[in-house]
Amino acid sequence: MNMPPLMDDGFAGEPPAKRVLNYMQGHKQKGDPIVGIYCGYAPIELIQALGLVPAVLCAFSKVPIPAAETVLPANLCPLIKSSYGFIVEGTCPFYAMSQAVIAETTCDGKKKMFELIADIKPTHVMDLPQMPDQQEAQRNWKQMILKLQGFLEKNFDRRADRHQIEAALQASNRKNALVQKIFDYAALTPSVLHWKEMYEVCFLALPATYAEMQPILEALLPKLERRVQEGVHFGPPGAPRVLVTGCPIGGDATKIFNVIEAAGGVVVAPDSCTGLKPFLNFFAENTDDPVGALAERYLKLPCACMTPNDGRLSHLSALIERFKPDVVIDFVLQACHGYNVESYKVGKHVQETHGLPFLKVETDYSDGDTEQLKTRVEALFERIR
Numbered sequence: 001m002n003m004p005p006l007m008d009d010g011f012a013g014e015p016p017a018k019r020v021l022n023y024m025q026g027h028k029q030k031g032d033p034i035v036g037i038y039c040g041y042a043p044i045e046l047i048q049a050l051g052l053v054p055a056v057l058c059a060f061s062k063v064p065i066p067a068a069e070t071v072l073p074a075n076l077c078p079l080i081k082s083s084y085g086f087i088v089e090g091t092c093p094f095y096a097m098s099q100a101v102i103a104e105t106t107c108d109g110k111k112k113m114f115e116l117i118a119d120i121k122p123t124h125v126m127d128l129p130q131m132p133d134q135q136e137a138q139r140n141w142k143q144m145i146l147k148l149q150g151f152l153e154k155n156f157d158r159r160a161d162r163h164q165i166e167a168a169l170q171a172s173n174r175k176n177a178l179v180q181k182i183f184d185y186a187a188l189t190p191s192v193l194h195w196k197e198m199y200e201v202c203f204l205a206l207p208a209t210y211a212e213m214q215p216i217l218e219a220l221l222p223k224l225e226r227r228v229q230e231g232v233h234f235g236p237p238g239a240p241r242v243l244v245t246g247c248p249i250g251g252d253a254t255k256i257f258n259v260i261e262a263a264g265g266v267v268v269a270p271d272s273c274t275g276l277k278p279f280l281n282f283f284a285e286n287t288d289d290p291v292g293a294l295a296e297r298y299l300k301l302p303c304a305c306m307t308p309n310d311g312r313l314s315h316l317s318a319l320i321e322r323f324k325p326d327v328v329i330d331f332v333l334q335a336c337h338g339y340n341v342e343s344y345k346v347g348k349h350v351q352e353t354h355g356l357p358f359l360k361v362e363t364d365y366s367d368g369d370t371e372q373l374k375t376r377v378e379a380l381f382e383r384i385r
């Protein structure tokens with residue numbers, strides 16, 4: 001269904017990446033230092049407490065992959081190859097603007113790739129504990145956040161005290177609560193929020209502050225309410241509602257969302273680090289240890305690099321209750337062993353605990369398998385008709 005753009009604040013019609021680029025360029029012009037990030041574990045609130053601006057670096061296009069493959073193995077996850085290709089080709093504007101990069105030891109491919117880019121500009125790698133249920137994990141992650149603080153303070157000659165960090169995490173809680181209110185409109189049956197609009201909100205809200213996002217997000221709420229009143233929604237009547245979980249999806253990987261729509265479905269919950277995930281958990285407020293509060297909340301992020309990653313199953317259950325999908329699709333990027341192996345547990349959970357049809361798709365950024373994906377998604381939808 002064609003609808004007027006939800007965000008008409010001067011950027012209407014521009015893709016999310018362009019809007020974020022405008023946002024970053026505005027900060028650059030004001031002289032605000034920019035710090036590149038790659039992962040959902042990067043503690044954005046610490047960066048903001050120091051008066052720095054986090055920029056999510058490019059990783060979702062197939063274009064730079066051939067350049068990456070001159071150095072990296074071809075059978076590596078496309079997200080890692082794309083990230084590296086953007087850097088060696090000099091085509092990621094966010095990387096060009098960044099004065100430093102924050103990275104984490106998540107999957108093997110990523111951490112080895114970080115070694116290759118570490119010489120280009122200051123790159124701080126955080127050692128991420130991967131057994132989040134162990135007692136010492138939170139203590140160790142807090143130490144890593146404090147170490148990052150030392151790196152940023154030294155490189156940018158700035159300081160943040162506990163009150164500034166507390167203020168930043170409280171602001172993030174407000175921002176995330178507002179983003180949640182927007183997502184509530186996707187949870188309606190039928191959904192009145194398109195996945196592209198959810199992505200616009202997510203891509204813009206992730207690096208921005210609450211003060212920057214509040215007027216934008218609050219302006220969306222009456223527009224969405226109007227859609228409800230007027231009975232406008234996305235998808236044909238009775239369209240299968242789809243929760244897409246798994247690896248991050250952006251750029252060329254959004255082909256999966258287009259395939260779902262072409263097969264007659266509606267994406268109601270994009271559950272990944274480029275979708276709902278970064279906005280779902282809240283920070284403990286007014287503790288005497290705001291860095292500890294950061295560590296606690298970030299370690300709850302249910303990434304497949306964690307073991308065990310039981311948090312992902314409870315997180316999925318909460319999303320299923322809230323967004324009421326008819327089917328769940330697990331999106332796995334080729335050579336992502338963590339999400340690929342974990343898919344067995346996820347499928348079992350979705351089918352046995354929630355009684356929902358489940359489909360794992362393993363793909364890359366190319367268009368070669370689009371028809372095959374469509375056939376498989378159509379067959380999945382047949383199961384509920």
Ligand code: SF4
Pocket residue numbers: 038039040041106107247248273301303304305
């Ligand atoms: S899926 Fe895991 S490794 Fe990838 S961005 Fe999210 S937290 Fe980081």
Ligand code: SF4
Pocket residue numbers: 077078079080106107108109110247248305333335336337338339
């Ligand atoms: S999708 Fe998987 S393999 Fe690729 S960067 Fe993320 S965790 Fe690593």
